[in-house]
Amino acid sequence: MRRRRTATSAFLLLFLLAGALGAAEKPALVVVLSVDQMRNDYLDRFRPWFGRDGFNRFLERGARYPEARLRHAATLTCPGHTAIGTGLDPRETGIVANNWYDAGKARREYCVEDRAAQWVGAPPNAPKIPILPASPVLISGDFLGDRLKEKFPGARVVAVSLKDRAAVPMGGRKADAALWFVREFGRFVTSSFYPPRRSLLAFNDRLATFWASHKKWDLSGRIPEKDLSRVAFDPPELARYKESVPGTGDRFPHSLPGIPNVIESPFGDELVLELAKYAIHDFHLGHNPAHAPDLLFVGLSALDYYGHRFGPDSREVADGVVRLDGQLEAFFRWLDGEAGARSTLVFLTSDHGMTTIPEVARAKERARTGKDPNSAGRVDFGSTGDSAPVAQDSPDRLALEKHLAKKFGYSLDPMLPNALEGAILRFEEPIGLYLNRPVLARRRLAPERVKEAVRDWLRPRPGVRAAYTNTEVEDGLPASESLGVAIERSFRADRSPDVVVSLRPGWIFRKEPGSTHGGPSEENQRIPLLVWGSGVKPGSWNVRVSPLSIARSVAALYGFEAGARDAEVLSSVLGRDEEVRSPASRP
Numbered sequence: 001m002r003r004r005r006t007a008t009s010a011f012l013l014l015f016l017l018a019g020a021l022g023a024a025e026k027p028a029l030v031v032v033l034s035v036d037q038m039r040n041d042y043l044d045r046f047r048p049w050f051g052r053d054g055f056n057r058f059l060e061r062g063a064r065y066p067e068a069r070l071r072h073a074a075t076l077t078c079p080g081h082t083a084i085g086t087g088l089d090p091r092e093t094g095i096v097a098n099n100w101y102d103a104g105k106a107r108r109e110y111c112v113e114d115r116a117a118q119w120v121g122a123p124p125n126a127p128k129i130p131i132l133p134a135s136p137v138l139i140s141g142d143f144l145g146d147r148l149k150e151k152f153p154g155a156r157v158v159a160v161s162l163k164d165r166a167a168v169p170m171g172g173r174k175a176d177a178a179l180w181f182v183r184e185f186g187r188f189v190t191s192s193f194y195p196p197r198r199s200l201l202a203f204n205d206r207l208a209t210f211w212a213s214h215k216k217w218d219l220s221g222r223i224p225e226k227d228l229s230r231v232a233f234d235p236p237e238l239a240r241y242k243e244s245v246p247g248t249g250d251r252f253p254h255s256l257p258g259i260p261n262v263i264e265s266p267f268g269d270e271l272v273l274e275l276a277k278y279a280i281h282d283f284h285l286g287h288n289p290a291h292a293p294d295l296l297f298v299g300l301s302a303l304d305y306y307g308h309r310f311g312p313d314s315r316e317v318a319d320g321v322v323r324l325d326g327q328l329e330a331f332f333r334w335l336d337g338e339a340g341a342r343s344t345l346v347f348l349t350s351d352h353g354m355t356t357i358p359e360v361a362r363a364k365e366r367a368r369t370g371k372d373p374n375s376a377g378r379v380d381f382g383s384t385g386d387s388a389p390v391a392q393d394s395p396d397r398l399a400l401e402k403h404l405a406k407k408f409g410y411s412l413d414p415m416l417p418n419a420l421e422g423a424i425l426r427f428e429e430p431i432g433l434y435l436n437r438p439v440l441a442r443r444r445l446a447p448e449r450v451k452e453a454v455r456d457w458l459r460p461r462p463g464v465r466a467a468y469t470n471t472e473v474e475d476g477l478p479a480s481e482s483l484g485v486a487i488e489r490s491f492r493a494d495r496s497p498d499v500v501v502s503l504r505p506g507w508i509f510r511k512e513p514g515s516t517h518g519g520p521s522e523e524n525q526r527i528p529l530l531v532w533g534s535g536v537k538p539g540s541w542n543v544r545v546s547p548l549s550i551a552r553s554v555a556a557l558y559g560f561e562a563g564a565r566d567a568e569v570l571s572s573v574l575g576r577d578e579e580v581r582s583p584a585s586r587p
């Protein structure tokens, strides 16, 4: 009996020791980088011009998941970053889009607006600006950072980005700092929701020097001119489909006359990586006095700005991505040395991909096959505003209003304002249409019948792939609908539209030159998922995963739970081989 107790105590001691050793061996700092609008295929397209220590650090010495895709339908910045920060689908977090209409509150909401918060770090005598301070008050569910701090009370969580809808949804509710750039203020700020961190806001003192040294964006020369025309598809006759920014020129070299122009060039990410280094120093991230792990989120948003304007096939995106590679290389080398984190684990992913400019896609297809494929285009269901007459709506929207009037036998006065006359209250890109209930009530129309009529009108429209009423989504979409699961994961009844719509691959909701993302297509959903660092099992893993796996895997590594239970834990992060399944074997 006595011997057994000794053996038990010895086993217990060994177990505790192993636990302590195990904790000490875990990475001291986890860095999650999100490159806004980065597509998975950019890694292969531009790889010949990557340096040794940027993206190649992941590709050569880390784990890559080339089959990673977003698993929700609304491929937008806020849902994407919330999925990274929480490991949850929009249906759990409520972040169904960047903006939605909340019928209960009778107002349109922005995903990270906080009407109760104040600006912190705004310049003295700051002008009153039309945007609100940000916080995660509109986001439901648990964040990875919050769960980490519950497990390790001394852990620090920091998020920095150009965009509030990147820093806030990644940092979470208990972040020690969340900073984003407000162009109207010309500096990085936070809100009163977060602990004030004056020492970090002091980074703004460096900005004047940065603006002064970034007045022009010329080709970096990283891709030789002979290769550039091959890796880009950017003939001069298609230049009119790119959006030219006033004052910057429509081709290289682009001048950058104002602060927003610098931010929206590849230099915007250089600046955020500088801020990330500053934050690592400021908090001594990776040298936690409580020996707890620290977590840093970095939102690299610049590509999303110039990517929208110039498109994935442009020389600008080619130069921007290889510039980013160089910026990452400098950041990682600094992280190895000067930062001196005891050990680091780094993830790189994206909030969403990007659709090729439709006219460029068609020209490429014509060049390849000699035929016009008609497989890409633009759709516009927008109106010019609540107080504008119905007559000024986009042609498609006006056609829908006329169709509903004819079908339900009422007369439409197109000279009256939308808010008083339109059956549709608003179209929220890219998720769908909200009904104008007071107008329907006045006309004694049952909302369900109007929803069905809108759905039936949408379905045969060019570019429309799927349309459902919110009742159908709530009841569960048919198994035959290939987008069904993604649409359901993007849906929450109190915020999603009355009629949800998804476009065909290659089609976009944007009438201006340039392109956009937002729909559930391969171009928009397939994003990089890369891991590098302490304990990572390297390799290219052919498993169908999503950015939700980041929260799941970090939590599994440190011995707690975060993220959706049905999202995969990345075995490579735990130092194990992946169980490689064929992507086709998963729904």
Ligand SMILES: [Zn+2]
Pocket: 037, 077, 304, 308, 517
């Ligand atoms: Zn975007």
